[in-house]
Amino acid sequence: MNNAAFDVRPLSVGAEILSLDQNAPLSVATREALYAAWLEYGILLFHGVDSNERHIELSRVFGDLELHPFPEIRYKEEPLFIELGAKSPGNVYIFDGSDMRAGRLPWHRDTAFTRDICKGAMLRLINVPPVGGETMLADTALAYDALPDVMKQRLEGLEYKATLRLGPETQSGAGSFWTSVRRPTPEECPDGTYEPDVASRYPAVIHPALLTHPESGRKCLFLSPTYVDYFLGMPQEESDELLDALTKQMTAPEFTYKHFWAPNDAILWDNRRFIHAAMGHDPKYRRWGLRTTLAGPVQTGRFFDPTATEWTGLAVAD
Template sequence: MPALLSPDAPPRASSQQHFELRRFDAPVGAEVIGLDIAKPIDDAAFARLHRAHLDHHVLVFRDQRITPAQHIAFSRRFGPLDIHVLHQFHLGDHPEILIVSNIKKDNGEPLGLGDAGAYWHSDISYKPEPSLGSLLHAQELPGEGGDTLFADQHLAWEALAPALQQRVLGLKAEHSYLAKYEALRAKNPWRPALSQAQIDKVAPAVHPVVRTHPETGRKALFVSEHFTTRILGLPQDEGDALLAELCANSVKSEFVYRHRWAPHDLVFWDNRSLMHLAAGTPDALRRKLYRTTVRGDAPF
């Protein structure tokens, strides 16, 4: 016989939300069906989400009508949030949100970071404690283009020839935000000049070329064409050749999921398992997304 609730017991399961997971026909990624981020998520549902994120590396929540504050609150359940160095592109009173957008304001200034992710990378790998994951919420989407690609770096590691695995295991590499900044700025002059205070916040960091995921224990490649500048202990030309070989291997099509954005999508990916790339938007079309970035641990 089921236990009876006393009359003053809290309403049972009022905050429970049931959801399903549908794995994509791709190396990574799953859709979370039936969960409304704007509503309370109890600990059991959150634990399932956490597990799904570790298993699939990319979670897609469709049609999320959430405010910036709700976006931030949901992100914070996974850890403290990073504040992006380009304060020029923070969202108003919410510095936890970086505006990713190619839209220009009436005065001609950029609304957001317009060329974010134009190269394969893992978010803020240039910091001593790179990101656990990022959450990108669609605000305005172009009629064509604007896809985001995700490449599984566990599969990239596992696919390396054993001799190459032996060669790179134990190597360390430098990651720098500044190394390509001026080149990007020359190409996209709307990028703001960095103040000394901003430069001081993004001193280069050194990380293992092969990292171990702190929650699953799986190994993953952790170098990118965008932020990785050199491999320590190797002559620059030899290191460059090795980096090029690793980066070319990292983004083979068999490791990649291509996300085609739908209105109000929220996409949450694991920066410890994946690299990602913004495939580009035609200049004449408007695209705007809000990003939060959850801080992670120092890679080992």
């Protein structure tokens, strides 16, 4: 791409950045071209990001970084990172009767339980399990474009209520891949896998179903299936049907990319445009990574209960 020091190879959706020397400084031309590629493709996959410093430097090409709302998962050495798989195996559940997996996450948009949904995130895996642990990403701008006009009109001005849910219940709603999920019994569960329930700290929020992307002007389906309670002003049954239909639309194979990780791969997603899911892995393997979060500036949300207040507890003590 012009003066830039890399090549771009499109993936099924998104693009891979090739031939970028991860030890070389990033010139202004390279930064600008990376940003332009990100806006065009919505996901950039980097390889060989072999230091935390480079991970931060690359992330900053795309905007200011912010702290993640969960203080517990911030990386002690650099709190602008969150750690995935720190408490290995963490979050272990039994899926479809007998399939025990750690780290599985259904389709979601990051920080969609807050009023100011983050701009993006860059996830880098350092320890990759020998099998499993893939990440899937779905382009909600392409999914919107492909909707029939009548559906596009139905979504105009529509809002939804969203609540953070992290336990088994959130694993079985729209956007999940399995038929049942339950917590393992203490006997089944390796040490230290019960997570504290942090969901109650975050008051429910309202967001629009559609977002006009502030930079590209493209319309995106702005849903995080995992957290949606219902569309405002719609009976629950109708709301569930609509959420189901839109989730199927967003996650249709032609709008998704599935990443099979190698160590020090880093994926940057535009969180305004993409949703993502983690397939999970056998808890006997380690899967560890770090992730940055790009700050706003999409401020589309408000508290469902106007008298609700933001949780600041541990953030202050941190």
